[in-house]
């Protein structure tokens with residue numbers, strides 16, 4: 208269930224599509240990203256068992272039900288002693304044995320020791336553990352071959368965490384180590400954000416399902432499956448909707464089936480061609496447009512808006528453009544819906560260019576590139592010569608996108624650049 212939805216700011220609607228100079232208006236990438244992120248509603252919460260919590264996002268801070276360790280325990284197999292009489296050569300009488308899970312009821316007195324194992328509770332009166340390798344056993348007594356210091360080999364009660372301590376905080380994506388920590392704190396159920404339901408709607412008369420045979424000039428729907436894989440990996444529950452055809456009836460029928468979604472992502476039909484009907488049809492269905500067209504390559508015809516309060520992102524049909532837009536805009540939007548902290552900017556790294564690049568125009572470029580480490584240990588990003596946004600083979604071989612600012616000058620190989628790693 209959606210908790211709340213806010214309308215996008217009206218000032219973004221009907222934005223002029225021409226600049227004062229008469230150029231085509233395209234929003235810059237950073238502004239587009241923040242406009243997409245600023246009005247997103249948060250998904251509801253649910254409780255899941257520990258075994259189902261990995262990968263989910265915690266919705267509330269969780270507290271330890273008991274301390275870890277809950278009592279002082281031995282870190283080694285050996286003997287509990289009083290450090291004051293545990294000099295080298297001292298002989299101590301073994302008065303009890305206390306394996307883990309069966310604590311001794313005895314209180315240690317000077318000259319005595321109690322046999323312990325790793326995880327055994329430290330008996331009353333003891334303040335150190337000597338490891339068995341540092342003792343000589345003879346009948347019911349031991350002789351110490353090394354002196355013991357106070358506290359040695361004792362894990363103090365709560366040294367890992369105290370009862371009631373905050374173990375994990377809201378917004379954290381739970382990984383295997385977090386599951387271990389929660390289990391150690393005695394938690395069985397965890398409050399998490401619901402996985403957002405994201406509908407993926409490919410459009411186009413030529414689009415076929417992979418495996419279809421006709422018509423021979425049909426294009427297999429690669430983008431829906433690629434985006435679904437990425438968004439599922441990032442925590443969404445995706446629904447690949449039946450492909451809509453390039454006509455208003457087919458598109459409106461598709462939009463009518465989206466009421467249970469937390470976000471709709473359309474693919475294709477986003478540009479300026481006669482059959483690019485996604486935006487006009489969405490508008491007829493009640494879309495409030497946030498923006499259309501951004502200064503990005505690939506990704507120029509990106510559209511953002513809300514349909515009856517549901518965020519809608521219209522991605523370009525070229526599959527590489529769809530993937531890059533999904534990484535830069537849809538994934539952070541998804542994270543925001545599921546309560547994860549989202550940074551204003553992309554998480555980029557520095558690398559060195561592996562080839563010369565030419566001067567850029569007004570669109571921020573995301574160049575497909577391979578990554579290598581050079582002899583000096585520096586990361587080198589080499590762009591592919593072909594950057595066609597329909598080439599999935601090159602996309603699959605790429606490890607990163609080199610980000611080039613609008614109007615960046617030509618650069619020589621070896622110059623520093625910013626990269627975004629591809630998942």
Ligand SMILES: Nc1nc2c(c(=O)[nH]1)N[C@H]1C(S)=C(S)[C@@H](COP(=O)(O)OP(=O)(O)OC[C@H]3O[C@@H](n4cnc5c(N)ncnc54)[C@H](O)[C@@H]3O)O[C@H]1N2
Pocket residue numbers: 409410411413414426427428429430431474475476477478479480483505506507508522523524525526528596597
């Ligand atoms: N005159 C102009 N033409 C184009 C412009 C422009 O500004 N002026 N922009 C170009 C850019 S940039 C892009 S990107 C594309 C985007 O166009 P659309 O979003 O309308 O996409 P389509 O025309 O529907 O498809 C483009 C291309 O991608 C293939 N496709 C579509 N969906 C899928 C899918 N699900 N899986 C695989 N492939 C898909 C489709 O067959 C086309 O080949 O517009 C440029 N044109």
Ligand code: MOO
Pocket residue numbers: 503504505506507508523525528596
């Ligand atoms: O998004 Mo378009 O490819 O820039 O090809």
